[in-house]
Amino acid sequence: MMTATHFAFFDEGSKKEIRRATLKAVAIPGYQVPFASREMPIARGWGTGGLQLTLSLIGTQDTLKVIDQGADESVNAVSIKKLVQETTGVDLTEQTEAATLIQSRHRIPEVTLTEDQILVLQVPTPEPLRKVEAREYVTKRLHAEDEYSGAWLMLFEQIMKYGKTATGADHPVFVNHRYVMAPSPIPRFDNPKMHQSEALILLGAGREKKIYAIPPYTDVASLAFEDYPFTVESFAGQHCHLCGAEDVFLDELIDEATGETYYQCNDTSYCMGRLNSGERQEVVHNHV
Amino acid sequence: MGYVAVKGGTNAIEASLKRLTYERLKDGEIIEVQTIMATMRSLVDQVMSESSLYSPYLAALSIKQANGSMEEAVFIMRAHRSTLPRLYYSETVESETMFVERRISASFKDIPGGQLLGATNDYTHRLLDFTLINESASTNESWLHDYEQALQHVGDGNEVIYFPKVVDHLRHEGLFETYDWDNSKPTDITKENLSFPATRSARLQTLTRGQTGAVTALGYASLRGYGQVHPTVGEVRVGTLPISVGHPNEADEDEADDYYIGNIKVSEVESFVPVSVKNKQNENELEFEIGYGICYGQNETKAIAMSILDQCLEHPEADFPTHDEEFVLLHIDSVESTGFISHLKLPHYVTFQSKLDSIREVKKEGKQQ
Numbered sequence: 083m084m085t086a087t088h089f090a091f092f093d094e095g096s097k098k099e100i101r102r103a104t105l106k107a108v109a110i111p112g113y114q115v116p117f118a119s120r121e122m123p124i125a126r127g128w129g130t131g132g133l134q135l136t137l138s139l140i141g142t143q144d145t146l147k148v149i150d151q152g153a154d155e156s157v158n159a160v161s162i163k164k165l166v167q168e169t170t171g172v173d174l175t176e177q178t179e180a181a182t183l184i185q186s187r188h189r190i191p192e193v194t195l196t197e198d199q200i201l202v203l204q205v206p207t208p209e210p211l212r213k214v215e216a217r218e219y220v221t222k223r224l225h226a227e228d229e230y231s232g233a234w235l236m237l238f239e240q241i242m243k244y245g246k247t248a249t250g251a252d253h254p255v256f257v258n259h260r261y262v263m264a265p266s267p268i269p270r271f272d273n274p275k276m277h278q279s280e281a282l283i284l285l286g287a288g289r290e291k292k293i294y295a296i297p298p299y300t301d302v303a304s305l306a307f308e309d310y311p312f313t314v315e316s317f318a319g320q321h322c323h324l325c326g327a328e329d330v331f332l333d334e335l336i337d338e339a340t341g342e343t344y345y346q347c348n349d350t351s352y353c354m355g356r357l358n359s360g361e362r363q364e365v366v367h368n369h370v
Numbered sequence: 371m372g373y374v375a376v377k378g379g380t381n382a383i384e385a386s387l388k389r390l391t392y393e394r395l396k397d398g399e400i401i402e403v404q405t406i407m408a409t410m411r412s413l414v415d416q417v418m419s420e421s422s423l424y425s426p427y428l429a430a431l432s433i434k435q436a437n438g439s440m441e442e443a444v445f446i447m448r449a450h451r452s453t454l455p456r457l458y459y460s461e462t463v464e465s466e467t468m469f470v471e472r473r474i475s476a477s478f479k480d481i482p483g484g485q486l487l488g489a490t491n492d493y494t495h496r497l498l499d500f501t502l503i504n505e506s507a508s509t510n511e512s513w514l515h516d517y518e519q520a521l522q523h524v525g526d527g528n529e530v531i532y533f534p535k536v537v538d539h540l541r542h543e544g545l546f547e548t549y550d551w552d553n554s555k556p557t558d559i560t561k562e563n564l565s566f567p568a569t570r571s572a573r574l575q576t577l578t579r580g581q582t583g584a585v586t587a588l589g590y591a592s593l594r595g596y597g598q599v600h601p602t603v604g605e606v607r608v609g610t611l612p613i614s615v616g617h618p619n620e621a622d623e624d625e626a627d628d629y630y631i632g633n634i635k636v637s638e639v640e641s642f643v644p645v646s647v648k649n650k651q652n653e654n655e656l657e658f659e660i661g662y663g664i665c666y667g668q669n670e671t672k673a674i675a676m677s678i679l680d681q682c683l684e685h686p687e688a689d690f691p692t693h694d695e696e697f698v699l700l701h702i703d704s705v706e707s708t709g710f711i712s713h714l715k716l717p718h719y720v721t722f723q724s725k726l727d728s729i730r731e732v733k734k735e736g737k738q739q
Contacts, residue, residue: 087453088453091452091453092452092453093453093454093455094455095455095456096452099561116562116563116565117563118559118560118561118562118563119563120452121445121448121449121451121452121705122449122452123446123449125445125705125708125709125712125713126705126706126708126709126710126713127709127710127711127712127713128709128712128713128716130709150716150717151717151718151719151720151721152719152720153379155379155380156379156717157379157382157383158716158717159379160379160380160383161383164383187716188720188721189720206710206713216696217566217694217696218565218566218696218700219566219567219696222565222566244732244735244736245732245735245736246731246732246735248728248729248731248732249728250721250724250725250727250728251720251721251724251725252721267720267721267724268720269720269721269723269724270724271724289706289709289710291563291564292563313731315723315724315727315728316727316731331720331723333719333723334723334726348719348720348723
């Protein structure tokens, strides 16, 4: 009986299949390419779409970073990293700049990505029109016919009900002037990072069996009306209590003792990088 | 020491995994894979069926590893499936060639070939059997000995009886439409994403690997009123089917050259469902259609429920969720449903923060007005 696991878990035939779907996705920005999603050793809904992309792409020379809601040390990120490393032996990193492949759940790192990097996003619901139409058979047609009234109406209804658009994460985007796409539940704060991104962004939905992509230097616009422009989450006047960063996505924390709200960088490696460079300067300063 | 390091996840996971192992080992008992195979037949069958991987040995191993959790065992088997290359497709099996262990019909008392009860829980009384607490190997052996002795008086057991399908009888009478053979290549749902409208082959594959509880629940819903199918079970069969593969390189399709690779045990159900159809004179006429169910191992409830859902999905015009193929097929898979439900345990800090921001903004605007 065969008991050793193959390099990067999959048999080579499976990897090729996934790569073919990925190539198609890159060729048609924002279009959801169906693929024969495999069952993985981690659960559906826990990043199997992203993991399948990662495993189909990874080679021995790659350096991998995995983040979950901004944190490298979040338990699921650790679990995914462990699985990839056990089946491939690749180097791991927490530094965004050092990674060639970054798998992320619901965040795009604060550090601007480059042409030499691929960002893989985990996607729970790849269909941006699912809220207005439950049937896949119908939504597939709506995309084909460029019929996005449903998406616009969803925003319009929010304005009617609440006086403004009230989307949370996963605010739909318009890719390459053609497809409306779910950017995965990244905060609205991260949507603009997709526009003209130097890095290739791949999105994988394992349970829903779809792969889609934003190739480098693609136009990505968040859906909005002229008189009700797109807005990101506001952290006005707040800063990270550790590193002092201001223009980043912050986690809201509550001081157990005082009950007061304070803030901290959500991107842990960005925060640590800033702290460490601060420390370095301090060390240099003290020794001069 | 100038560098700040945030650690936590790795250590927490390590500790949790150790605790899991501890829970399995702490009482000092070891269950052998062989013991599971021999004494938990139904559990092994269900795991094989839901994971769509026929291997009693691996199923038993996964049950051991999963501490007896169905969803976990199926999950492990499915993940293992993803590591195996797909080398061959087996040849078509005619289920009439089944080596029948059990075969009943609820439609006719006297079916050609007769009813054969075989091994079934159906007529056991579900009373806790306290004698099993102190079961002894020697008593079991003498029971087996007596049983085998008694069997010899029944007949030589070497006679092979052919059981014709119950439906053939009715088809001769014209109560069932005779369809042309559909020999189109079946869709392989493990190689192609399910697309809609789904082919019947894709539907049947999805149903047969569905979670037993989910398939049963939806079949039951249809039967109770949230559907239009109330069948009579024409035939339930349990037995083994021979599986063979053709030569991978030789094109000539001589069945005699196929390689026999083993038997699989299955439960097969043909349900008879009355439907009204238009005849040539455009008048309404009653006719029967078949709902088909099949699954690995002996799991008759699932196979019957599957036959109801198969028939439901053949009639998408009915306005019930059980007749909607996206509703049925996309929600019955064990790995998919348990996975997505359990993902709610993952942190949702960012997404929740985003929603929080949105609601605060809306509230702020509300106050200003």
